[in-house]
Amino acid sequence: MTSHIAMFSIAAHGHVNPHLEVIRELVARGHRVTYAIPPVFADKIAETGAEPRLWNSTLPTPDDDPSAWGDTLLDNVEPFLDDAIQALPQLIEAYQGDEPDLVLYDTTSYPGAVLARRWGVGAISLSTHLVAWRGYEEEVAEPMWREPKQTERGKAYFARFRAWLEENGITEDPDDFYGHPARSLVLVPKALQPNADRVDESVYTFVGACQGDRSAEGEWQRPADAGKVLLVSLGSAFTKRPDFYRECVKAFGDLPGWHVVLQIGKHVDPAELGDVPANVEVRDWVPQLAVLRQADAFITHAGAGGSQEGLATATPMVAVPQAVDQFGNADMLQALGVARHVPMEEATAETLREAVLALVDDPEVARRLARVQAEMAEEGGTRRAADLIEAALPRG
Helix, strand or coil, X not given: CCCEEEEECCCCHHHXXXXXXXXXXXXXXXXXXXXXXXXXXXXXXXXXXXXXXXXCCCCCCCCCCHHHHCCCHHHHHHHHHHHHHHHHHHHHHHCCCCCCCEEEEECXXXXXXXXXXXXXXXXXXXXXXXXXXXXXXXXXXXXXXXXXXXXXXHHHHHHHHHHHHHHCCCCCCHHHHHHCCCCEEECXXXXXXXXXXXXXXXXXXXXXXXXXXXXXXCCCCCCCXXXXXXXXXXXXXXXXXXXXXXXXXXXXXXXXXXXXXXXXCCCCXXXXXXXXXXXXXXXXXXXXXXXXXXXXXXXECXXXXXXXXXXXXXXXXXXXXXXXXXXXXXXXHHHCCCEEECCHHHCCHHHHHHHHHXXXXXXXXXXXXXXXXXXXXXXXXXXXXXXXXXXXXXXX
């Protein structure tokens, strides 16, 4: 029997991209999938065969300057609550008379979880980042929130959050409602999860990277004369780093035998890089997975997507984190022995060159990457995620 599955997410590459193959697989299995998303991602969703349900967001877009997100913890979280409150009426209207049998929601989509409760249907969170382990609240969340929760602004934020949930018939505290999903699929390899042995696997299932055919993003061809290929990318959001890119050009420009693919994003003018040697290919965007499949090294911001793509392609990494969970990912990659964590303030040409050359010449790094790559393949990826989602659909 065909079921209606509704997916909810924000318009951010790092949150939408990991879901796409799961959505494509559910459609291929005959389910009707609607995907609630702002218009900027409508075409990308439609390509999976799902039906975009459009709503207007107040969050910064992928094209906005990263400074739009602010600097403090409250700066980072308040926009999500503001957006959720204004989005909910739009989404209620969009699904009026067409309520789904099951809700899937990205962890950043507060309305998705609220709507599932309002409709009385099952809900599964799709996590594109690391998840909480037993003891996380005491070890990480409580110390991180201790000071903000004591401020007037912090108190007002949580009071508003609680009031909004109560308006929708939800009596749990926001931390409990969103921090403790009933069921979650983790679209991240277990190898990247801190304290993985303390994660409640009756709630969280690691299905790993859900990668598929990315040919629609375009191909990339390794130059015939390239002895080694290095990809440099800080992802899609925190890319306004001309000084860093200049250090990369200085480190690898004219390095014999090396070809560098330098993705600079939309906030940097290539002219800001100065004279760029012929072996450095400057792009505002690249089909990352296609490049990584042919690369020998990867300088990355260590976002969840980039980190797992580096592991899936067994590419040694130099991690230069920019924000949020990237610092933890960088530490995990380094602990696995497949990467170096280089803080941005230490990312000089000399440091970057030394780190990359040491990694690519180390056979032990290659052995560790091969082991992690094999472990990831066993997690099941897209097919296992779809199997688990189907198992949660109502029977009859």
